[in-house]
Structure formats: C-alpha cells, structure tokens
Amino acid sequence: MFTDKLREGATGPAAKILFGIIIVSFAVAGVGSYLIPDRNEEPVKVNKVKIPEYELENQVRLEKNKLERQFGKQFFEQQMAADENFNNKFKATILEKMINDEVLTQLIARDGIEIPAAIVKAKIKSMPEFMVDGKFNQEQYEKVLAMAGFQSPDVYGEALRNDLAKETFLKPVIDGEFALPGEVSHLAELLTENRTYTMVNVNKAKFTENVTVSDKEIADYYEANKNNYLQADKVKFSYIYLTSEDVKSDVHYTDDDLLNYYNLHSEIYTVPEKREISHILLTGDDAMEKAKEVKAKLDAGADFAALAKQYSQDPSSAQNGGKLPAFASGNQDKNIANASFALVKPGDVSDPVQSDFGVHIIKLNTIIPATSKTFSESKDDVIRRYVKQQSQEVFLDKRQIVSDISFENPDSLDLAAKDANASDKEHPSETVKVQVHDYIASDAKDLPFPFSEKSVMDKIFDPELRETGVNSDVIELGQNAFVVVHIEDYVPKTPKKLEDVKDEIRADISAEASKSKVDEYVNGLLASLSKGESLEKEAASGMITIDSPRTISRLDNKVDEEVSKNVFELAHAEKGNINFGRYTAKNGDVYVLILDSVEQKTEQDASRDDFLTQQISVMKSRADNFVLIDSARADAKIEYNRTKKYLKTSSDKGE
Structure with a gap:
C-alpha cells in the first residue's frame, strides 16, 4: 500500500x-x-x-x-x-x-x-x-x-x-x-508444548561410492535428455537508456532565470537568527518551588553561573555555568525557544519556564542576527540547484516523448530518439542515443546496469516483443532513469555438445542411481523402526548419523523452520511408543524424524495470555x-x- x-x-x-x-x-x-x-x-x-x-x-x-x-x-x-x-x-x-x-x-x-x-x-x-x-x-x-x-x-x-x-x-x-x-488456553498449550525428537541423517555419499557410469550410458542418456543440457538463448538488441544526469547539459539558463530561482528559494541562503543562552534546570515534584527560590536569589543579585553550578540538574551544562550551544527557534523545545526569544537583550533572565525536561530559568547571553548570502555569493550553488531541478523536468519531457513516439513507431527507436533530441527547438541536442548491444545470453551474470535489472532482462527476452517485432514500453528504473529496448535478432536455445556436458551427465546418472538406493534404504529404516528395532548398527556402519535428542517448542527459533514444522506435524504416539516420519530437505538430503516424547505443561502467564488474546x-x-x-x-x-x-x-x- x-x-x-x-x-x-x-x-x-x-x-x-x-x-x-x-x-x-x-x-x-x-x-x-x-x-x-x-x-x-x-x-x-x-x-x-x-x-x-x-x-x-x-x-x-x-x-x-x-x-x-x-x-x-x-x-x-x-x-x-x-x-x-x-x-x-x-x-x-x-x-x-x-x-x-x-x-x-x-x-x-x-x-x-x-x-x-x-x-x-x-x-x-x-x-x-x-x-x-x-x-x-x-x-x-x-x-x-x-x-x-x-x-x-x-x-x-x-x-x-x-x-x-x-x-x-x-x-x-x-x-x-x-x-x-478456551481459545486462549488451547493456543497457549500448543505454543508451550515441548517435543523431544531425534534426527536421523542419511549419508547420501555412501550410496554413490560404488556407482560406475560407462561412456555408452552417458551417450544414451544424452540422446534421451538433450533438452536438459541446452546452451542459453541469446538476443541482440537496440536500446535507449537515459538518466536525469544525462540531460544536465540540455539545461539552458540566463542570469534572470537564476535570479528568479534565488528569490523563490531565498530561505536556502538565509541563516535564521540564533540565540545563545545559559539555563538552570530543576526537576522533581517540587521543581517549580525550587526554581522560584533560585530566581529570587538571581533577582537579589546572585551570579547566574555560580547558581547554575550549584543547583542545575543538567550535568552537561552545569559545570559551564549553564551555557548551551546557540540555536534557532525551530531547533529547540517550544517553551524554551519561546522564552529565549522573548528576552530583549543579553543579560535578561526569564521567569521559571516549564518544559518536558523540567523547569528552567533562562539567561540570554548573545543574540546572533540572521544573515543572508547575496545572489553573487550564492550563484554557483544556485546554478547547481537550478540545473538539478530543471534536468528532472527535461528528463520527464524526453521520457514522455520516447514513450509516445516509440509506441507510435514500433519498428525502430530511431525516430523516438530524434524527436526527443529536438524537443527544445532553440537548443537541439544529441543526448538521447540509440545504442546496439551485441548478443547477450539469458543466463549471463554480472551484467552492468541497467541490464543487471530483472525487469530489463525480462523485456529483452520477452517472446511477445520478439514475435511482434515492436519496441518495448518504457521500463522505469527508479525516479531518474528509464530504458526502452527493441529486439534485433534472437538465437534460440541449442543442445550443448556431448563432450562439454559429460561430467554433468555422469553426476546426474549417479544422483538418480543413488536416489533410488536411498529410497529403498530409508524404507528399510522405517520398517525397522515400526518393529521397535534399534538403528545403532546402521549408525556404526556409517550409513546414517543419529543426532542427540533435542527438545523444542513451537516458539523455538533456533531450529530449522522446516524441521520444526515436521516435528510438530507428527502425531502423538501411545505411551511407551514413538512416532516417526521420513522427509526430504530442499537440498535433496533425506532424513528421518523420531518423536520421542510430548510434554504439555502450561504455566500461568498473564502477559502471554493478553498477547494471545490480541493475536x-x-x-x-x-x-x-x-x-x-x-x-x-x-x-x-x-x-x-x-x-x-x-x-x-x-x-x-x-x-
């Protein structure tokens, strides 16, 4: 939203x-x-x-x-x-x-x-x-x-x-x-339930040790699965890429333009009046009463700096006589600022002033008048700001022209670039350029911007653009850049040579063979568990690794999310028994989870229950x-x- x-x-x-x-x-x-x-x-x-x-x-x-x-x-x-x-x-x-x-x-x-x-x-x-x-x-x-x-x-x-x-x-x-x-208590029971489980990891490497793959198997597999070993498709294309920085040279101005900008933005070149004060801060329930006592001493002629050191509860300024850095009215607490700017001349002291920090007595030390830079002094900065502002407008104009003309004339980007460059009849330019990019593969990595952007690559390899032969629409690249592309040539995916993919195919055949063996082996493990048999012998052979039992709750964030989900999906087993399940991780590793015990022990917790009620x-x-x-x-x-x-x-x- x-x-x-x-x-x-x-x-x-x-x-x-x-x-x-x-x-x-x-x-x-x-x-x-x-x-x-x-x-x-x-x-x-x-x-x-x-x-x-x-x-x-x-x-x-x-x-x-x-x-x-x-x-x-x-x-x-x-x-x-x-x-x-x-x-x-x-x-x-x-x-x-x-x-x-x-x-x-x-x-x-x-x-x-x-x-x-x-x-x-x-x-x-x-x-x-x-x-x-x-x-x-x-x-x-x-x-x-x-x-x-x-x-x-x-x-x-x-x-x-x-x-x-x-x-x-x-x-x-x-x-x-x-x-x-009842809903709250049931949810609390679920969230605080502890489950103890054992994880059994199958060592896949053991199932590929004795797998051999002949050259004939590789050749046959290649012929049957050529489409799995393809050279990436490639595209040659023309494009217009433009940023607001590119069009700064297209911004033209006179001294009158700059002077108008300076006058319209005079606040940028004006430093507001500032005041340097000292204060005595008093806090606590009786702060106002104490402040009145201190003010009475000041009225009787006591030294402000000495009283600040003695009474002020602002440790950062007290030892310096209560002095604070100079500030403009909008950069300080409202009540402190109002009291400070109400004082007429250096040496004036305010009555006690309430703020969010406590009660203050304020002494005006110095008035620093507002200052302004002249147009001449500010001209370089005015030019920089003016060009930056106007370049954004020029950029938007040229982008709209490119968008419109490339749509009206979909067979090429040339006319779009020409019209965009001629948008300012008094100052035609060559800023907008049609460039041609040599063939780029769909799986290319580390491409320079803007081709590193997914949205641009999607358009470059868009089959609809390829089939119709039209310009793409404008692809926005943030606030200050865009690109438009036109596909010039396309080379479809082609099968790689057998010699180039032999090792890849050998690995794929081995993986398929080991997967079948792993499936058969894990089914045997599950059968043993269902009979109540131990897996220690298999662990000793190195075929599996059995982790130490671990106890978790649904609120435990130190366990792999997928493992935790699977643990809590296992059904409760009858007392004295276990439940178990077989799972495959996203990386293809196979493991077995054994649910050893389930403990439900919900303690009273008012803050937790309030939170659950809200949720x-x-x-x-x-x-x-x-x-x-x-x-x-x-x-x-x-x-x-x-x-x-x-x-x-x-x-x-x-x-």
Whole structure:
C-alpha cells in the first residue's frame, strides 16, 4: 500500500526508491489505427476501472526491494532456481492484492464514506516521517514524498484520504472480534508444548561410492535428455537508456532565470537568527518551588553561573555555568525557544519556564542576527540547484516523448530518439542515443546496469516483443532513469555438445542411481523402526548419523523452520511408543524424524495470555476482512488481460 511506499522513501536508500509515472494512453484515429499494433498494456479491469501496468510494475519493484532487504540480494535468484515460473507467480500475486484494494475502494465509495480534508491534514502533520526534531517540517515532507515517488502533495493527500477511508470502513470489523478464554488456553498449550525428537541423517555419499557410469550410458542418456543440457538463448538488441544526469547539459539558463530561482528559494541562503543562552534546570515534584527560590536569589543579585553550578540538574551544562550551544527557534523545545526569544537583550533572565525536561530559568547571553548570502555569493550553488531541478523536468519531457513516439513507431527507436533530441527547438541536442548491444545470453551474470535489472532482462527476452517485432514500453528504473529496448535478432536455445556436458551427465546418472538406493534404504529404516528395532548398527556402519535428542517448542527459533514444522506435524504416539516420519530437505538430503516424547505443561502467564488474546482477535478480524473482500470480488466484474504471460494460468474471479 502507499504507506509502505512512504516508509521506503523515508528510510531506504534513494537507489531503491520507487517512482510512479502516469503514461498517457491514447488511440490514433484513421488509417494509423490499422498500422499500429493493438497493445493492450493494462493487466486487468475492475468494474471497467483499469489497473495500469506501470502501477503493477511499481508495486512489484517495491515488494522485491522489501524482500531483498529482508532475505538478502540472492533471494529472487534462489526462488527462480527452484521454480522458473516464480517471477510470473510473484507478479500475479501482487496484482491480486491490487485487485482486492480496488474492489474495497469501490465498495467504500458506494457506501459514501468521505474523510474531511482537515483530518487528512492533521494526520500528515502527526506522522513521524515528516518531522524534524519532533515537529512537522515542510521541506522534509516534500523530500520524503519525492523519494517515495509521489508526484505532488495532492497525489499523496488523496492516497492518504483513501487509506483513512479504508481504516474507517474496516474499523467495525477489526474492533468487533474477541477471543474466548478456551481459545486462549488451547493456543497457549500448543505454543508451550515441548517435543523431544531425534534426527536421523542419511549419508547420501555412501550410496554413490560404488556407482560406475560407462561412456555408452552417458551417450544414451544424452540422446534421451538433450533438452536438459541446452546452451542459453541469446538476443541482440537496440536500446535507449537515459538518466536525469544525462540531460544536465540540455539545461539552458540566463542570469534572470537564476535570479528568479534565488528569490523563490531565498530561505536556502538565509541563516535564521540564533540565540545563545545559559539555563538552570530543576526537576522533581517540587521543581517549580525550587526554581522560584533560585530566581529570587538571581533577582537579589546572585551570579547566574555560580547558581547554575550549584543547583542545575543538567550535568552537561552545569559545570559551564549553564551555557548551551546557540540555536534557532525551530531547533529547540517550544517553551524554551519561546522564552529565549522573548528576552530583549543579553543579560535578561526569564521567569521559571516549564518544559518536558523540567523547569528552567533562562539567561540570554548573545543574540546572533540572521544573515543572508547575496545572489553573487550564492550563484554557483544556485546554478547547481537550478540545473538539478530543471534536468528532472527535461528528463520527464524526453521520457514522455520516447514513450509516445516509440509506441507510435514500433519498428525502430530511431525516430523516438530524434524527436526527443529536438524537443527544445532553440537548443537541439544529441543526448538521447540509440545504442546496439551485441548478443547477450539469458543466463549471463554480472551484467552492468541497467541490464543487471530483472525487469530489463525480462523485456529483452520477452517472446511477445520478439514475435511482434515492436519496441518495448518504457521500463522505469527508479525516479531518474528509464530504458526502452527493441529486439534485433534472437538465437534460440541449442543442445550443448556431448563432450562439454559429460561430467554433468555422469553426476546426474549417479544422483538418480543413488536416489533410488536411498529410497529403498530409508524404507528399510522405517520398517525397522515400526518393529521397535534399534538403528545403532546402521549408525556404526556409517550409513546414517543419529543426532542427540533435542527438545523444542513451537516458539523455538533456533531450529530449522522446516524441521520444526515436521516435528510438530507428527502425531502423538501411545505411551511407551514413538512416532516417526521420513522427509526430504530442499537440498535433496533425506532424513528421518523420531518423536520421542510430548510434554504439555502450561504455566500461568498473564502477559502471554493478553498477547494471545490480541493475536486471536487480529486473526479473526483478518478472516472477516478476507470474507468481506471475497464478497466484494464476487459482486465485481474483473476482466483479466490474457495476453500477459504472468496471467496465462490465472483463473478469472468475478466474471
């Protein structure tokens, strides 16, 4: 949701920030409509409301960034290795979430729920993402919105309004569920149950020691399985890659332009008035009374620095006579700042002032007047800022031109580059270039940016682009970069030569042979266990390794998650007996789990039960939420675009 984007913008590295671009779609009238391929880019319609492809791409990128930060950069490579269709499934899952959000938005609109602008404004001003030193800061607000990809505060405000409407709509569902005492106690029993198990690991290496593979077996296996040993397919393509840095040379300006920028942003070049003070801090229930006593001594002529050393409970300043560093009014506690800036001249002392830290007596030491840099002094910085700002606008203009022209003229990128370079008739440029990349293999590693991006490689090897021979759509690469590709030539996958894969085939044949032997051996182990026989003899032979018994609970996070899951799926055995099961790990290792004992001993724990009560209520609320969304989906007309490869195996809902 948009709040996830916001927090990405507020805390994540700028290179990972997503940027939403609205691509204007249009139809070309007359003969042109017969010349341009029909490219329906929208993946789905919900009651005739389109969910655009670019919004889906943004959400996919956001979710990928979150998962990569949580599980590491290799997460998606590992998933793709396990399932070549993982990327399509991941994208389809994100789309389903967006459909759920849209049907809920439409349901809320029909119910007439509206959030007043005042509530939205108050919410924005209370959000920590937009605060500096505990206070709302307009510059921070705009900075975070820009990093998160919101094109304007109005766009963000509308998104926040929608989110608040959903919270209001769902509040009765969230607040209406509760947990029964029996449910809490049953869940507590499950969570605190201790299970003792023994893990038996099968040494696979023992089953490959005597496996021999002849050259004839290798040749026969190769002929039967050629398609398993393929040379990666390759693509040659042309492309336009552009960043906002590339177009800085296309920014032209006069001194008047710079002066206008300087005047509009004068606050950047102004250092506000500061005040240097000393204070005496007093804390405790009687702080105000003590402060009045100290103030009386000051009024009688006592030395402020001496009293600060004697009475102040701010150890960092007391020994220095209570002196604090100079500060501007917005960079200090509100009450302290107000009292400090109310003092007229150096030497003035305030009455006792209450703050979150205690009670203060403040003495004004120095007034540091506000200062401003002249336009001449600031010119270099003005140029830098102006060029940076304008280059973003030039970049957006050129990106839109490339997007439009490459769509209207799908057979080549040349005209798109030409028109983008001619966008400023007074200053034509050669910034936008069509480049040709030599053949690149689909399994290539360590590619330079932008070809290291999965979204770019997906387009380069997109069979639809290859078959139609058209330009790709604009591929967004964050806020300040994009790429468009056109496939020039394609070399399909071809079988590798037998000599190049002999060792690989030998290993595959050995693995298949050992797997069959392992299966047979493990079945024998299970038969022995079912008869109550010991496995010590097998352990002594080196065929298996028996770990020491281990006791775990469902809350134990020091055990492999898959092993823990399997342990707790084993059924309880009758007293004096054991239960066991055979499992295969993700890496192919085979192991047997023996459940030795189960101990249920739930102790009273009020804080735990309060937590479980809350969690059960949340789970019930989520279930209600799913029912609500399923009902809304059932009443909606959801039309999927089946030309999208990530939707070709999805089943329509609500049609």
